[in-house]
Amino acid sequence: MSLTNAAAAQTLLRDDDREALLAIFGERARFDEPLAPYTSWKIGGPADALVTADDEAELAALMRFCLRRKTPWWIIGGGSNVLVGDGGVRGVVLQLGRDFAAIAVRSEDDAVIVEAGAAAGMALITAKAASAGAAGVGSLAGIPGTVGGSLRMNAGTDREIGEFVRCVWVQSPSRPEPHAIDVRYFYRRSSLERDVVVSRVTLAFPRAESRGVRDEMQTRLVRRKRTQPIALPNAGSCFRNPEGAKAARLIESVGAKGWREGGAEVSPQHANFINNVGGATARDVATLLARVRRAVLDRCGIELQLEVHLIGVFIDAT
Ligand SMILES: Cc1cc2nc3c(=O)[nH]c(=O)nc-3n(C[C@H](O)[C@H](O)[C@H](O)COP(=O)(O)OP(=O)(O)OC[C@H]3O[C@@H](n4cnc5c(N)ncnc54)[C@H](O)[C@@H]3O)c2cc1C
Numbered sequence: 001m002s003l004t005n006a007a008a009a010q011t012l013l014r015d016d017d018r019e020a021l022l023a024i025f026g027e028r029a030r031f032d033e034p035l036a037p038y039t040s041w042k043i044g045g046p047a048d049a050l051v052t053a054d055d056e057a058e059l060a061a062l063m064r065f066c067l068r069r070k071t072p073w074w075i076i077g078g079g080s081n082v083l084v085g086d087g088g089v090r091g092v093v094l095q096l097g098r099d100f101a102a103i104a105v106r107s108e109d110d111a112v113i114v115e116a117g118a119a120a121g122m123a124l125i126t127a128k129a130a131s132a133g134a135a136g137v138g139s140l141a142g143i144p145g146t147v148g149g150s151l152r153m154n155a156g157t158d159r160e161i162g163e164f165v166r167c168v169w170v171q172s173p174s175r176p177e178p179h180a181i182d183v184r185y186f187y188r189r190s191s192l193e194r195d196v197v198v199s200r201v202t203l204a205f206p207r208a209e210s211r212g213v214r215d216e217m218q219t220r221l222v223r224r225k226r227t228q229p230i231a232l233p234n235a236g237s238c239f240r241n242p243e244g245a246k247a248a249r250l251i252e253s254v255g256a257k258g259w260r261e262g263g264a265e266v267s268p269q270h271a272n273f274i275n276n277v278g279g280a281t282a283r284d285v286a287t288l289l290a291r292v293r294r295a296v297l298d299r300c301g302i303e304l305q306l307e308v309h310l311i312g313v314f315i316d317a318t
Pocket of ligand 1: 040075076081082119147148151153154155157198199228234237309
C-alpha cells in the first residue's frame, strides 16, 4: 500500500469518539464494519463506524456528536444507488432503524395519504398505498431502497416521487431536531443539502379504485422482471438519461453489453446496469463505468453522467 493509500485508510475516530458512540448506541455502533452487505451491489470496504439510529432523539444525538467532534458522516438507506469504495468510509456511516421504518396509510377526502419514516422500504410503501387506491403509485413500484433515499434521488420512472410529496422532515448537525422543509425535485436529484437527513415524509396520491391501481402495479412489476436483471447484485441504472436520449440505448449501441472488468459485467439484459457477477470490487465497477463512458463519448459524442452516488475511498484495498 502506498503512503497515500495508507493515509486514506486510516480511521478518523479516536478512542474517545468510539467510547462516546458506544455510550449512546451500544451494539448499534459497529466499528470497522464492512459495508458490502449494506449495499445492493454487495461491494464496499469498512466504515470507521456504522451507527444505527432508532429514533429521532438518537438521530439528533448523532448529529450533535458529528458537529461537536467535526466527524464526517454519510447516510445510507437501502444502499441501492451507491457505490462504496474498496477503501471504505472514514468517519461515521449512519443508517436509520426501528421507528424510522413506520408506515401509516389513511384516506383523506379524495386522497390517499402515506406517512412514513425515512427508512421505510419503497416496496412496502407502494404495496400498502396501492391497496388503498393511490393513483400513480405504480410509477414507483419495484424501486428498491428506502423512501428517504428515494426522496434525495427523486426516484421514479415515468413519474417521480417528488410529484407526490406533501411534507418532508429533516434533521441536520446545525439543526438536529426534526423540522419540515421545502424541497425541489429534478430529474434524479433534489435540492436536499448533503448535510441533512430526511427523517419523515408525507406523500399524497389522488384516490382511485384500488383494484385498478393494484393491477397496474402488477403489470409494471412483471415488465421490470422481464427487462431488468433484478436477481443479480447491481444498483439499477448507473447513468442518467441525457436530454432526449436513453443511456441504455447509447451504451448498447457501442457494443458494451457483456463487457467485463474482474467480477463486474455490463448486463447483457439491460445495458445501463452493471452486475456483480462474483467478487466484484468498487475498482472493477469504476473501471467498467469509465470504459463505457469513454466509448459513448468517443462514438456518440455524448458525455454520460453518473446516476449512482460514489461514497468513500476509491483506492486499492490491499
Ligand atoms: C434493481 C434496481 C432497480 C432500480 N430501479 C430504479 C428506478 O426504476 N427508478 C429510480 O429512480 N431508481 C431505481 N433504482 C435506484 C435506487 O433504488 C433508487 O435511487 C432508490 O431511491 C435509492 O434508495 P436507497 O434507500 O437505496 O438510497 P441509497 O442508495 O442508500 O442512497 C442514495 C443517496 O441518498 C442518500 N440518502 C439515503 N437515505 C437518506 C435519508 N434518509 N436522508 C437523506 N439522504 C439519504 C444517500 O446518502 C445517497 O446519497 C434501482 C436500483 C436497483 C438496484
